[in-house]
Amino acid sequence: MSSTSTPHDQEPRRPAPPREGRAAALRRAAAAILDGLRTAGTSLSTPAGPAEPLLAHAPKRWVRMLPLVIAVCFVTVLIPVTVQVLTNDYGVDGGLAGALGVAQSAPLLLAITRPLPAWWIVIVADVFGAIATMAADPGRPAPWTPMIIVGYLVLCCALSLRESRRTLLVIWLVTVVAGLVLGAFRGEGSQDTSVLLMVLSGAVLLLGALLRERGDAQRRLVEQETISEAERAQRTLLEERARIARELHDVVAHHMSVITVQADSAPYRLEGLPDEACEEFGSIAASARESLTEMRRLLAVLRSEGADGERAPQPGLDRLPHLVEATVRAGIPIDLSRPELAILTHLADVTPAVDLSAYRIVQEALSNVMRHAPGAPTKITVSLDDEFLLILVVNGPSKEPPAPLEGSGTGHGLVGMRERVRLVGGTVDVGPLPDGGFRVAARLPLLPKDSGTA
Structure with missing residues (x-):
């Protein structure tokens, strides 16, 4: 029985070389994907504006702290879960599982201020994690583990709130290409998770971009309304000043006319005035008429032509x-x-x-x-x-x-x-x-x- 059991026990060990060949092929595919990522990186736009935390301008402190609290919670949960799942379920070495858990989850903290550099780190770590899991156990869901999907979706939320549409489109296309390439090497009995990540990441990026653009539009609208309100207030102030100037013109014109009449009639009303006094009254009347004419000329533009209401007594x-x-x-x-x-x-x-x-x-x-x-x-x-x-x-x-x-x-x-x-x-x-x-x-x-x- 021992002679017959030995060959029977040795036959399952023969597929080992093909497994090593599959791992080598996965490594070559990963190198090709990384080269493609470097080329695509030239078309990605840089983060908009300075490296400010998400929600940095929120009026309440707890709202400003919300992104950090969420990131810390996800990192605290994802790192130990990733290490345990990769070690126990996928058979990955403990050291490699720990390195992958940190590389796939810790950049979520960086995503609060710089989501695009965080995405570079996460996508590379996710690709190596997919290679390690498929090489260790081809029968498990591949290429993306559940922890990779959760962490990547959280990262997509940060990206959608900061980056432009063009950048988000390139990020999603890179995700699709990486999933398709890695999915081609998954085991025949494993469940394909690449389509799930494509759909969910696309939905999160689209929804986040729409929400951000709606917020930007509302902010621009508020700014425009504030500017318009200031302009309306200034225009109202100027219109009121013009109206007051027109009304004061009528008041001053009345008194100037009285001065002119009194100065002209003084030599006739007052007997025995010397010639110097008569000349002085004449000079006063001439100055009053000249001032009245100049005032009417300067303020004529403030009076609407043909406005009947302007001719009524004030x-x-x-x-x-x-x-x-x-x-x-x-x-x-x-x-x-x-x-x-x-x-x-x-x-x-x-x-x-x-x-x-x-x-x-x-x-x-x-x-x-x-x-x-x-x-x-x-x-x-x-x-x-x-x-x-x-x-x-x-x-x-x-x-x-x-x-x-x-x-x-x-x-x-x-x-x-x-x-x-x-x-x-x-x-x-x-x-x-x-x-x-x-x-x-x-x-x-x-x-x-x-x-x-x-």
Whole structure:
């Protein structure tokens, strides 16, 4: 029995040379793949921008730390699992299994800042790992082990969030070529895992690229909206200044005209004036007419041609009752408190510019109430102290939702309001109230600041 059992026991050892020949063929295929990778590397784009960690600009710290935590978790799990599976299931030497586990998993930490160099390390380690596993046990799933697939998909997530479409396409093509070449040498009874990695890696790269491009588009949109908002605010400020300039032109033109008439009529109204005084009045009238003509020439471009509204008298505080009446008809209950309003406009030292600015402030405040708090009760208080004209407009919370087109204001009306107050040397305070209402409080000087030095 011993003589017959010896040849029977020796026959399974004869396929050993073909196994060594298969391993040599796999090594030659790996060398060819590496040469192809070096050639393809010239077409890969470099990482976009500086080597910053993924999500480095996130506002919250835990979000910025999330990529590192995920990478550490995967590395901590994949290295021991890879070593154990390669050693126990595939029969790979323990030292080689440890080296492959580290080379295939540790670069995930590098992928946080430099995903493309990490991919180079991982793809080379994965190719050598596939060669080692297929040479050790051709009957196992090949060419990619489950650990390789998991680690590679995590790496693809990092690549898709950083690299360009062209780079991602080349990476996927290299993955496909490596899988097809290595899959050609797998054992006949082994399960092909190359198609699985092709499909999953392609899906992850595509989905990640779409998410990144969508985020980039949203960020560019926000930046453009911010720029447009700044431009609109600046344009509104300039338009309001032009409007104020046109209105002040009417005020100044009136006073200059009065000066001209008084200077021209002084020699006839005042008897016994010496010739020098008459000449001086004539010079004053000529200078006033010249200044008026020059001012009209410079400000003519600010007045719209054919605008009938520009020819109407400029409103003042005496027009507040009409403004309030029109607003009440629009559905806004208003309580107007104006003690001694006639004294404010006629007896008090209120300049025309301040009178006009006060009216415009109340007008803009009521416009904001109609737009953003329709139906809210509103109280307007106009009072006077020793140095300032005080205006207070307070509205309560809205009783009905604003119209869709009016609900999101830009604040440009408040910009014009502040500009008017600034030009006359006053102050304004606007802001919401705890009960959901809004308050506009303005202090306008009764006399110009430089009146005392004139």
